[in-house]
Amino acid sequence: MDERLVAAFALMEASGYMAPVLFILFHILRQFLFIPVALVCMAGGVLFGSLFGTLYSLIGLTLLSVTFYFVIKSFKSFYEKLLRLKEKWFGRNATLTTGQIAVLRLIPFVHYQLLNLCLLERKKELKPFVRASVLSNIPLAFFYTVFGQYIKQFSPPILVMIFIALIVLFYLLREKVRVIQWREFFPGK
Known part of the structure; x- marks a missing residue:
C-alpha cells in the first residue's frame, strides 16, 4: 500500500498545475487501491498545505459520495x-444523523x-444527499489534513482520549x- 501511495503522490508533485485535479481523482480511485481516506487527506496537507489540502480533499470526497449515489x-x-x-454494525x-456520520x-x-x-437512507434525493455529504466530510477533510501530520506524534493515552471524546460526541x-x-x-385490563 505504501509504495502505491508514494508513487501516486510523487506523480502528483511532478505534475504541476494538474496536481489538484489528480489529487481529487485519486480520492475516487483510492477505494479500489484499499488506501484509507485518512492517509489521502494527510498527504493532501503535505502536498498542498492546510487550506488547499482541505479544499481538494473535500471536493474529492464529495465527488466520491456523488459517485456512490x-x-x-x-x-x-x-x-x-x-x-x-x-x-451488523x-x-x-x-x-x-448527519452529525453522527460526520463523527464516525x-x-x-x-x-x-x-x-x-446511512446518509443515503436519510437523504434520498440527490441535492440533500450532496449537501449532507459535504457537511459530514468537512470535519474529516479538515481534521486529517491539518492535524494528520501531528497524529503520529500523539502518545497512546492522548489517542485514547480523542477516541473517547469521539464516542461521547457520537452519543450526544x-x-x-x-x-x-x-x-x-394501550395498557391491558
Whole structure:
C-alpha cells in the first residue's frame, strides 16, 4: 500500500498545475487501491498545505459520495451487502444523523461507503444527499489534513482520549427517539 501511495503522490508533485485535479481523482480511485481516506487527506496537507489540502480533499470526497449515489442505485448486490454490514454494525432500525456520520467518518476503521449508505437512507434525493455529504466530510477533510501530520506524534493515552471524546460526541449527536411498546401505550385490563 505504501509504495502505491508514494508513487501516486510523487506523480502528483511532478505534475504541476494538474496536481489538484489528480489529487481529487485519486480520492475516487483510492477505494479500489484499499488506501484509507485518512492517509489521502494527510498527504493532501503535505502536498498542498492546510487550506488547499482541505479544499481538494473535500471536493474529492464529495465527488466520491456523488459517485456512490449513482453507483449504489445500479448495483443491487452491493447495496444488499452494505445493508447487511449496516445491520451488523448499527442494528436493523438504526438511523444515524448527519452529525453522527460526520463523527464516525473521523474514526479511521469505519467503512466510508457504509456511512454513505446511512446518509443515503436519510437523504434520498440527490441535492440533500450532496449537501449532507459535504457537511459530514468537512470535519474529516479538515481534521486529517491539518492535524494528520501531528497524529503520529500523539502518545497512546492522548489517542485514547480523542477516541473517547469521539464516542461521547457520537452519543450526544444521536437522534432522540423514544419507542413506546404497544402494551405500554394501550395498557391491558
